[in-house]
Structure formats: structure tokens, C-alpha cells
Amino acid sequence: MNYSQNELMIAAAARELQGARVAFVGVGLPNIVCNLAQRSHSPNLELVYEAGVFGAHPARLPLSIGDPTIVTGAVGAMGMSDLFQFYLQRGLIDVGFLGAAQIDQYGNINTTVIGDYKKPKVRLPGSGGAAEIAVLCEKILVITRLNKRAFVPRVDFITSPGHLGGGDARKKLNVRGRGPEAVITDLCILRFAEDTREMMVTSLHPNVTREKVQENIGWQVRFAENVETTEAPSEQELQLIRDELDPKGLYSR
Amino acid sequence: MSKVISMHDAIRDLVHDGDTIAIEGFTHLICFAAAHEIIRQRKNDLTLCRLTPDIIYDQMIAAGVCKKLVFSYAGNPGVGSLQAFRRAVEKNEPRALELEEYSHFGMVARYLAGAARLPFYPLHSYTGSDLPKANPQIREIGSPYADEKIYVVPPLNPDVAILHAQRADENGNAQIWGLTGVQKEAAFASERVIVVVEELVDERVIRADPNRTIIPGLIVNAVVVEPYGAHPSYVQGMYDRDNAFYVEWDTISREASTLNAWLDEWVHGLSGRADYVEKMRARFESLHPGNAFAEPINYGEYK
Numbered sequence: 001m002n003y004s005q006n007e008l009m010i011a012a013a014a015r016e017l018q019g020a021r022v023a024f025v026g027v028g029l030p031n032i033v034c035n036l037a038q039r040s041h042s043p044n045l046e047l048v049y050e051a052g053v054f055g056a057h058p059a060r061l062p063l064s065i066g067d068p069t070i071v072t073g074a075v076g077a078m079g080m081s082d083l084f085q086f087y088l089q090r091g092l093i094d095v096g097f098l099g100a101a102q103i104d105q106y107g108n109i110n111t112t113v114i115g116d117y118k119k120p121k122v123r124l125p126g127s128g129g130a131a132e133i134a135v136l137c138e139k140i141l142v143i144t145r146l147n148k149r150a151f152v153p154r155v156d157f158i159t160s161p162g163h164l165g166g167g168d169a170r171k172k173l174n175v176r177g178r179g180p181e182a183v184i185t186d187l188c189i190l191r192f193a194e195d196t197r198e199m200m201v202t203s204l205h206p207n208v209t210r211e212k213v214q215e216n217i218g219w220q221v222r223f224a225e226n227v228e229t230t231e232a233p234s235e236q237e238l239q240l241i242r243d244e245l246d247p248k249g250l251y252s253r
Numbered sequence: 254m255s256k257v258i259s260m261h262d263a264i265r266d267l268v269h270d271g272d273t274i275a276i277e278g279f280t281h282l283i284c285f286a287a288a289h290e291i292i293r294q295r296k297n298d299l300t301l302c303r304l305t306p307d308i309i310y311d312q313m314i315a316a317g318v319c320k321k322l323v324f325s326y327a328g329n330p331g332v333g334s335l336q337a338f339r340r341a342v343e344k345n346e347p348r349a350l351e352l353e354e355y356s357h358f359g360m361v362a363r364y365l366a367g368a369a370r371l372p373f374y375p376l377h378s379y380t381g382s383d384l385p386k387a388n389p390q391i392r393e394i395g396s397p398y399a400d401e402k403i404y405v406v407p408p409l410n411p412d413v414a415i416l417h418a419q420r421a422d423e424n425g426n427a428q429i430w431g432l433t434g435v436q437k438e439a440a441f442a443s444e445r446v447i448v449v450v451e452e453l454v455d456e457r458v459i460r461a462d463p464n465r466t467i468i469p470g471l472i473v474n475a476v477v478v479e480p481y482g483a484h485p486s487y488v489q490g491m492y493d494r495d496n497a498f499y500v501e502w503d504t505i506s507r508e509a510s511t512l513n514a515w516l517d518e519w520v521h522g523l524s525g526r527a528d529y530v531e532k533m534r535a536r537f538e539s540l541h542p543g544n545a546f547a548e549p550i551n552y553g554e555y556k
Binding site: 027064073081175 | 280281304325327334335338339343354355356357358364376380382383386430431433438487493494496499542
């Protein structure tokens with residue numbers, strides 16, 4: 001079956017959730033990714049939405065992360081105070097899945113401003129729950145399309161901390177979770193070097209060259225010793241995306 | 254005595270120029286009817302608090318009633334940017350907008366401190382983030398019990414909270430199901446509370462299901478009955494979120510001129526929510542969900 005780069009990105013991102021038990025679902029692309037994982041290989045994946053839901057089984061793809069479909073049939077619906085304090089801060093979330101307007105080589109994420117905070121060129125929406133998700137989930141996965149505007153050497157504003165300045169910077173500050181583990185894009189998958197915590201390409205999507213990836217990243221990117229080729233989406237994954245989750249193709253075309 | 258009054262009178266009597274107000278509701282139960290009445294009455298210099306300003310505050314910012322925003326996520330949920338908010342921040346149009354910015358957990362913690370009348374609230378967040386640099390109200394303190402540092406936020410005590418609910422009795426005992434967001438915390442944090450409901454019910458209905466009471470009439474000043482008052486947001490079990498409108502808003506709000514024309518037609522040009530509902534009626538038909546009832550539970554009779 002033919003597929004788009006976005007469909008491949010979504011399916012590859014969903015596969016990163018295999019084995020996870022509890023996922024905190026971020027706004028935008030993470031939403032379709034987590035729902036795809038639950039409907040394919042991870043039926044027991046518990047979805048947590050910051051709006052106040054644990055164990056969601058959405059019957060349709062929620063357009064916003066506070067959609068009524070996340071409540072009907074969920075294990076628990078609660079106030080946001082319980083959700084943030086007892087589920088997130090208590091340490092019950094394995095994986096936080098985030099999007100990013102801007103991300104740097106250490107996985108720090110900016111969703112606040114482009115330019116100066118006081119006089120921004122572009123005012124972005126801000127943190128939402130991302131600042132605490134980035135700190136409190138055991139690990140973080142990021143999904144965003146690869147381009148030079150998004151992948152910058154240094155973010156203009158750290159909304160959600162990644163590996164900060166690299167190395168053991170995160171540990172030194174006593175940040176609880178381990179931080180970003182993978183960044184899934186429409187061209188490749190990047191992970192973080194053990195020692196420096198610098199982002200490096202570990203998997204190229206089929207028919208994507210190293211040059212094409214480098215053209216879309218704002219710094220001289222490292223490639224892992226053994227760069228893999230990302231597995232194409234399966235027929236079942238494509239059907240779920242096209243027929244059930246995103247029939248209008250808002251995320252996947 | 255009944256606290257039921259009209260939206261017009263509730264806003265006239267309980268919302269004053271310069272007030273700090275919180276119209277809360279996380280995606281669910283966002284009281285657009287109250288926002289439109291505030292715009293119609295041309296209230297001024299308001300400080301608006303909300304986790305997600307959403308298109309409700311985008312409309313109020315565009316109408317010029319807001320001087321300051323206290324918030325944590327200013328996007329059009331599921332769509333993209335809030336255009337009027339961006340014009341205010343990037344270009345000072347129609348007026349400059351002061352920002353006090355947190356994360357969601359930070360805002361929740363502020364309401365918790367406000368509701369419980371605590372001097373601050375600690376939370377594990379903000380480590381490594383630039384938010385504390387952008388907002389000096391987010392501060393780090395040492396734990397008095399362990400060698401550990403933690404961020405704290407100050408209490409938030411709005412002058413008025415306006416909270417939408419499925420139902421309440423005439424005393425303002427309000428019940429909510431579905432996402433309860435920060436409705437409870439915002440109510441207890443505020444000096445005055447306006448409860449807006451889809452349905453006014455007898456006190457017996459409330460007393461038959463006390464676990465569902467989120468806001469007690471004890472802290473409520475006024476009850477307004479306004480069916481469809483949360484459209485284009487939603488009310489669980491009653492009407493769905495009008496996602497198409499959230500998408501349309503992106504187009505309507507792209508230019509100040511089209512946004513103002515919308516405000517003229519849908520806010521200034523109408524006398525109240527009943528007019529809006531009448532004018533919007535065709536849209537509501539597709540927003541009614543099917544039924545998904547809970548099993549009845551037995552509270553037991555103990556004599």
C-alpha cells in the first residue's frame with residue numbers, strides 16, 4: 001500500500017509506545033499517535049489526558065484534548081487537581097508524548113515564543129501541561145515534522161526541559177524523569193547519545209537520504225553508527241488511520 | 254430565597270470594571286453566554302484568568318474589555334493559534350495586553366492555594382524551564398523538612414468566578430459530571446460566584462445525588478439559567494463541542510475587521526443568549542449526542 005510521510009511518522013511514533021503501560025497524551029499529533037497505539041498493538045495502554053481522564057477509550061479521535069469522547073467509557077474522570085497531583089506528580093506515568101514548535105539538539109522544547117519573550121516575533125500558545133509532563137513522566141517521546149524552523153541549535157525559550165545543556169545537566173538539577181528518549185519526524189527518527197545526550201539520527205525513513213535530513217536541521221547533525229531504515233506502516237495501521245482516526249486527513253495527508 | 258436572576262442582571266451587579274474574573278471550564282462548560290454579556294455591557298480593564306483562554310477570551314480581548322491575562326495555554330484547542338490574542342501581544346491591538354503566564358499545573362496550584370486560603374502552593378514543575386524567568390511570581394524555596402528545593406506559586410483569588418454546570422437548584426447547589434476541570438477550586442477561590450446552568454432543578458434532585466455536587470450554594474451569589482450557554486464548547490451528555498465553529502473561528506479572527514463584524518452580529522446585535530440560541534438553532538441539531546447512561550447507585554435509606 002502507498003502511504004504518506006505523515007502516515008509513516010504516525011505509525012512509527014505509535015510503535016514507540018509498545019510495552020508502555022500509561023501514556024500522557026499531548027495536544028495535536030501525539031493524540032492520533034496514542035489512539036493508534038491503543039487500537040493496534042497496545043490495547044491495554046492506559047491513556048491519560050490532562051483535562052482530567054485516566055484510562056480513556058475514545059470512540060472517535062478527539063479533536064481537542066478535552067473532547068467529551070474521552071470521558072464516556074473511561075476508567076476515571078476527575079478534576080485537574082487530582083490528575084496533576086496524584087497521577088502525574090505521584091509518578092504513575094511511563095511516557096509523556098509531546099509535540100514541539102521548536103526543539104534543539106538536546107531535546108529542549110519551545111512552545112512559548114519565537115524571539116524575545118517580552119517582544120516576541122511570534123507568540124505561541126505556551127506550556128499547557130507540557131512543562132510538568134516533561135519533568136514528571138518517566139520518559140518523553142516527541143513527534144514533530146522535520147524542518148529548519150523547528151530544529152534549531154538553541155531554542156528561543158525552554159518551555160519544557162529536555163536534556164538542557166547535555167550530559168548529566170538534567171540529573172544535576174534533580175529533574176525527576178529521564179527526559180526525551182526519541183524524536184519521531186516525517187523523515188527520520190532521532191535518539192539521544194548516551195554520554196552527551198545530543199540528538200542523533202538512528203533511523204531513516206524509506207527513500208530518505210542523509211542529505212535530505214541534514215538540509216532540514218539547523219545544526220550539523222550526528223548519525224548513529226548503524227542507521228536503520230524505518231519500517232513501513234502496516235496495512236492495519238494505515239486502515240486505522242484512514243478509516244477510523246483521521247478520515248479527513250487533517251494529520252495524516 | 255431564590256438566587257435565580259437574569260444573565261444581564263448578574264453581570265451588571267457582580268462584575269465591575271477593573272475586576273479580576275475567572276470564567277473557567279476546561280474545554281467543557283465554558284460559559285460563552287457570560288462572556289458575551291460582559292462584552293455587551295462594555296465592562297472595562299478586566300484581568301481575565303483561565304488555564305486556556307480559548308476563543309472565549311480571544312473574543313473578549315478583541316472586544317477590548319481585557320487589560321491582563323493570567324493563563325497557561327493560549328491556543329485554539331485542536332486548531333492552532335488564537336489570532337486576537339496574538340494581535341494584542343505582537344502588535345498591541347486593540348490595546349496592549351499584560352501577561353502573567355504559568356503552566357496548567359501552576360494554574361491549578363494557584364486556584365488550590367486561593368480556595369484553601371493558603372499563602373502559596375508547592376509543585377514539582379518548572380525545573381529547567383524558562384517560565385520562572387518570564388514570571389517572577391514562580392519562585393523556588395527550600396523544603397523545611399528535607400534537603401530539597403521546590404517551586405511554589407501564589408494564591409489566585411478572583412473577584413468573580415463564572416462557572417457553567419449541568420444543573421443547580423435555586424440556591425446555587427451545582428452538580429457537574431464529565432470533566433470538572435478547576436470549577437470547584439475556582440469557585441472556592443473567588444469572592445463572588447455566578448453559577449450558570451443548563452437546567453434548574455428542585456433541591457430534591459441535588460440531595461438525591463450529593464456526590465455530584467461540585468459547588469455548594471453556600472458560596473454562590475447568583476444562579477443564571479441559560480440553556481446552550483456554553484456553545485461552542487460543550488456540556489457532557491447534553492450537547493457536543495461545535496468543533497466546526499472552532500475551525501471557523503480561525504478564519505473569522507484572522508483579521509480584526511471580520512472579527513469585529515462577527516461581534517457586531519453575534520454579540521452586540523443580540524439582546525441575550527435566547528436570541529443567540531434562536532439564531533444558531535439549526536446548528537444545534539447535529540450536536541446532540543446519543544445516550545450513555547450510568548447504572549443507578551443506591552445511597553441507602555438510614556432512619
